[in-house]
Amino acid sequence: xxxxxxxxxxxxxxxxxxxxxxxxxxxxxxxxxxxxxxxxxxxxxxxxxxxxxxxxxxxxxxxxxxxxxxxxxxxxxxxxxxxxxxxxxxxxxxxxxxxxxxxxxxxxxxxxxxxxxxxxxxxxxxxxxxxxxxxxxxxxxxxxxxxxxxxxxxxxxxxxxxxxxxxxxxxxxxxxxxxxxxxxxxxxxxxxxxxxxxxxxxxxxxxxxxxxxxxxxxxxxxxxxxxxxxxxxxxxxxxxxxxxxxxxxxxxxxxxxxxxxxxxxxxxxxxxxxxxxxxxxxxxxxxxxxxxxxxxxxxxxxxxxxxxxxxxxxxxxxxxxxxxxxxxxxxxxxxxxxxxxxxxxxxxxxxxxxxxxxxxxxxxxxxxxxxxxxxxxxxxxxxxxxxxxxxxxxxxxxxxxxxxxxxxxxxxxxxxxxx
Amino acid sequence: xxxxxxxxxxxxxxxxxxxxxxxxxxxxxxxxxxxxxxxxxxxxxxxxxxxxxxxxxxxxxxxxxxxxxxxxxxxxxxxxxxxxxxxxxxxxxxxxxxxxxxxxxxxxxxxxxxxxxxxxxxxxxxxxxxx
Numbered sequence: 001x002x003x004x005x006x007x008x009x010x011x012x013x014x015x016x017x018x019x020x021x022x023x024x025x026x027x028x029x030x031x032x033x034x035x036x037x038x039x040x041x042x043x044x045x046x047x048x049x050x051x052x053x054x055x056x057x058x059x060x061x062x063x064x065x066x067x068x069x070x071x072x073x074x075x076x077x078x079x080x081x082x083x084x085x086x087x088x089x090x091x092x093x094x095x096x097x098x099x100x101x102x103x104x105x106x107x108x109x110x111x112x113x114x115x116x117x118x119x120x121x122x123x124x125x126x127x128x129x130x131x132x133x134x135x136x137x138x139x140x141x142x143x144x145x146x147x148x149x150x151x152x153x154x155x156x157x158x159x160x161x162x163x164x165x166x167x168x169x170x171x172x173x174x175x176x177x178x179x180x181x182x183x184x185x186x187x188x189x190x191x192x193x194x195x196x197x198x199x200x201x202x203x204x205x206x207x208x209x210x211x212x213x214x215x216x217x218x219x220x221x222x223x224x225x226x227x228x229x230x231x232x233x234x235x236x237x238x239x240x241x242x243x244x245x246x247x248x249x250x251x252x253x254x255x256x257x258x259x260x261x262x263x264x265x266x267x268x269x270x271x272x273x274x275x276x277x278x279x280x281x282x283x284x285x286x287x288x289x290x291x292x293x294x295x296x297x298x299x300x301x302x303x304x305x306x307x308x309x310x311x312x313x314x315x316x317x318x319x320x321x322x323x324x325x326x327x328x329x330x331x332x333x334x335x336x337x338x339x340x341x342x343x344x345x346x347x348x349x350x351x352x353x354x355x356x357x358x359x360x361x362x363x364x365x366x367x368x369x370x371x372x373x374x375x376x377x378x379x380x381x382x383x384x385x386x387x388x389x390x391x392x393x394x395x396x397x398x399x400x401x402x403x404x405x406x407x408x409x410x411x412x413x414x415x416x417x418x419x
Numbered sequence: 420x421x422x423x424x425x426x427x428x429x430x431x432x433x434x435x436x437x438x439x440x441x442x443x444x445x446x447x448x449x450x451x452x453x454x455x456x457x458x459x460x461x462x463x464x465x466x467x468x469x470x471x472x473x474x475x476x477x478x479x480x481x482x483x484x485x486x487x488x489x490x491x492x493x494x495x496x497x498x499x500x501x502x503x504x505x506x507x508x509x510x511x512x513x514x515x516x517x518x519x520x521x522x523x524x525x526x527x528x529x530x531x532x533x534x535x536x537x538x539x540x541x542x543x544x545x546x547x548x549x550x
Contacts, residue, residue: 020537021502083459127460127487408462414481415464417497419471419506 001107001162002232003117003136004143005088008151010101010130011039014080015070017129018407018415026067030055033247034071034401071400079408083128091120096233104140106232117158136160137167140230141223144180145170145198164226171198171224181220186213198224242280244268245340251290253335258287259323260391264383265341266322267390270315273343274374279311279352281345283318285325290337302329311345311352314366315373318343319387454544460487462540464497466506471495473521476506480547484540495542500528501535506542 007013011029016022026043030036037053047065049058055069062069081100088103089095096104110116117134124132134157135146142161149170150159161167174197177187189212195201201209202224209218219229244265252258262285273280286303304325312318322341376385383390405413455461466480474495476482482497490496496509498518507518507528516536518528530536 020499020504020539023502086459123487127457129486415462415504416467417464417482417504417506419466419468419504 001110001113001136001138001160002140002143002228003092003105003107003113003134004098004140004147005084005103005105005120005124005132005134006147006151007084007101008131008133008157009039009041010080011070011072011077012041012044013130014077015068015073015404016041017080018404019068022068026065027070028062028067029070029072030402032072033249035247038072069402071403073404073406075406075409076404080128080130084124084130084132087124087127088120091123094232104143104232107136114158114160117160118156121157131157133157134159137162138226139223139228140232141180141220142167142226145174145224148174148178167226168199168202171202174198176201179220179224181216186217240346241342241344242269242272242346243340243342244272245286245338245342247338248336251335251337255326255330255332256391258330258336258339259326259389262287262322262326262339262341263319263387263389264391265339266319267315267383267387269341269343270313270318270370271374271377273313273346274370277349278346279313279349280318280343281308281311281347282306282343283308283321283325284342284344285322285329286338286340286342287326287329287336288338289334300331300334302331304329311347313349313370315370315387316366319389323389454483454546456543457485457487460540461485461543464504466545468506470520470522470525471506471508473523474508476521476542476545477547480545482506482542483544483546485543486540488541488543490538490541497539497542499535499537499539500530504539509538 012027015027015029024043025041026047026049027041028037028044028049029039031038034055036055037049037051037058040049040051044067047061047067049061049067061067077100084101085095085097085103088105092105092110093108094106098104107113107116113136117136121132121134124130133147133150133154135143135148135150136159137143137146138161146159146161149161150157153159161170175187176182176190176195176198177184179198179201182190190196190201193212195204201221204221206218209221213221222229246261246265248261252261266283266285269280283306284303285306286301288301289299291299291301306321306325308317308321318341373385377383405415407413407415451458462484464482464484466476466482467478469478476495484497488494490509490511492510494509496507496518498505498507498509500518505518505528507520510517510519516530518530520527
């Protein structure tokens with residue numbers, strides 16, 4: 001059996017651990033730059049606050065209903081994620097960390113699985129203050145379904161789908177649009193074909209499924225029927241691409257400023273690759289002006305893809321390739337609002353084959369340099385050691401007006417208990 | 420707080436005789452390991468106030484709090500009462516729970532049945548800096 005542990009309203013729950021006066025009160029968390037709502041406590045959901053709602057439109061509703069608003073504090077959420085994942089991985093034979101707040105767990109060989117999950121949930125809540133839900137089923141896709149039932153309908157936060165008939169009954173109530181991997185495009189197509197719930201999808205023939213939903217879609221439906229098709233990956237699921245993209249706090253009208261922002265995102269992508277021990281073969285950069293402003297001199301967006309000869313995670317190389325690419329798409333008559341870097345075609349570092357022209361000694365040196373940079377930044381804080389081109393101006397930095405303290409990662413931000 | 424264990428300190432020797440200590444290397448002492456038994460459940464906070472000075476917790480001390488422990492009589496705990504944090508000594512009898520201060524200027528707090536009360540964690544160490 002496979003179990004999926006998923007933290008309830010994760011970001012909002014993290015904010016509450018050090019603010020117990022907010023238990024039972026509506027809490028929302030805003031995206032980077034305080035743009036829109038990306039997490040809601042149950043109380044905020046009841047008040048009708050929607051995911052993705054732009055913050056500037058909702059100010060009134062927030063004020064009128066006494067909703068507590070936070071900017072994203074990823075230092076805090078990351079630390080809580082590590083705590084939860086470390087407890088999970090100490091408790092079961094193996095886990096696959098699927099996202100910041102979700103992990104699949106291998107439950108093979110665990111007796112009394114429901115009882116075990118209830119205890120595990122209690123442990124996580126007591127140790128970290130984070131409430132989680134656990135769905136247990138024969139396949140990953142069904143464990144997602146079970147988890148959603150656990151969240152909505154089970155007081156103890158645990159749902160186990162063992163019995164085939166019972167599972168089918170639940171699938172009849174489960175909209176296809178909520179299924180794992182069914183995006184908006186597929187759910188529209190399915191609705192058109194008269195398929196509204198997950199049960200109806202399981203009744204389709206394999207040929208039909210493969211034709212309209214590809215082999216992955218067919219596997220997903222097989223999983224709904226109780227056959228496990230997606231294997232557990234140990235540890236982190238290796239990402240297919242890594243993106244760092246931000247809307248600037250203040251708009252940028254010069255090359256230097258844009259190059260600083262872009263090179264910073266490029267260094268962050270490179271650092272993430274190194275952390276995963278991966279290398280990327282493609283780099284994609286994007287720049288945007290603000291499409292909502294009418295009086296703009298120019299509405300412009302551009303992107304460029306660079307394919308490398310050899311996959312890399314070397315910050316120096318990724319940054320310099322990004323700046324070269326930026327030169328070729330930059331227009332001086334525009335004011336820029338957002339930029340981003342995506343690295344993709346990711347392969348494990350150990351599988352990188354060097355080309356004939358590589359100087360091995362140089363690569364070795366660069367490798368040591370990057371390792372040293374990572375070590376310093378891990379110790380002293382992100383981007384403390386940086387390339388000169390990253391700059392020190394903060395103009396394009398995030399707007400985070402409602403940022404909570406980094407209670408668990410900075411001494412100066414520790415909780416102060418006035419007793 | 421670190422979730423990983425420290426690495427042994429091994430100086431790189433470029434030339435000359437190998438260090439006679441090399442075969443006897445042990446892990447350096449780690450305060451993290453000494454003070455934090457259960458890292459994912461351990462949190463730190465500053466204590467601010469005077470209500471526990473007679474037991475040795477002073478204004479500005481760092482308290483290390485383990486949330487995985489169940490409080491026993493006499494433990495120092497971080498409690499949440501009506502939404503606010505407190506540091507007090509925990510005392511439980513058959514009939515009621517009391518939060519005991521250690522400064523005669525402060526009163527004992529009796530937890531009523533309908534109070535919004537919760538034990539947040541157990542204080543396992545307090546650290547004071549002298550300079």
